[in-house]
Amino acid sequence: MRLLLLLAFLSVAVADVSDDDNIPIKCYVCDSTKDSRCADPFNRPADLLVTCPGEYSCVKKKFRYPDSIxxxxxxxxxxxxxxxxxxxxxxxxxxxxxxADGCNGSNLEF
Incomplete structure (x- = not known):
C-alpha cells in the first residue's frame, strides 16, 4: 500500500514538473541597425535578453538590404x-x- 501511495505521489510530482507549457520564453531582442551589439558575432549581452509577452518562439532574422540582423x-x-x-x-x-531561452543568440546561419 505504501508503495502504491509513493508511486501515485511521484507521478503527480513528475506531471507538475513537466508542465512547462505556460512558462514564457526569453529571447534576445535587438536590431543591428540600431545597436551594433546585435550583429554577428553576437556576444549575448544580458541586457538584451527579454521575457517574451506570451508563449512564443525566438526569431533571428537576417536581412539582405541593408545587411542587418x-x-x-x-x-x-x-x-x-x-x-x-x-x-x-x-x-x-x-x-x-x-x-529555448536565448536560442536566437546564435552566430550560426540556419
Missing amino acids: ERCCSCNVTDTRLGCCAKHDRLAYKNSYCF
Whole structure:
C-alpha cells in the first residue's frame, strides 16, 4: 500500500514538473541597425535578453538590404508589445525560429 501511495505521489510530482507549457520564453531582442551589439558575432549581452509577452518562439532574422540582423520574439503580426518582432520595409532572406531561452543568440546561419 505504501508503495502504491509513493508511486501515485511521484507521478503527480513528475506531471507538475513537466508542465512547462505556460512558462514564457526569453529571447534576445535587438536590431543591428540600431545597436551594433546585435550583429554577428553576437556576444549575448544580458541586457538584451527579454521575457517574451506570451508563449512564443525566438526569431533571428537576417536581412539582405541593408545587411542587418534582428533578434526578437515571434508574436502575432499585429502585436506591438515589447520584444515582438517589428514590421520592416527590409526584406528578410533568412528567418530562424527556435524554442529555448536565448536560442536566437546564435552566430550560426540556419
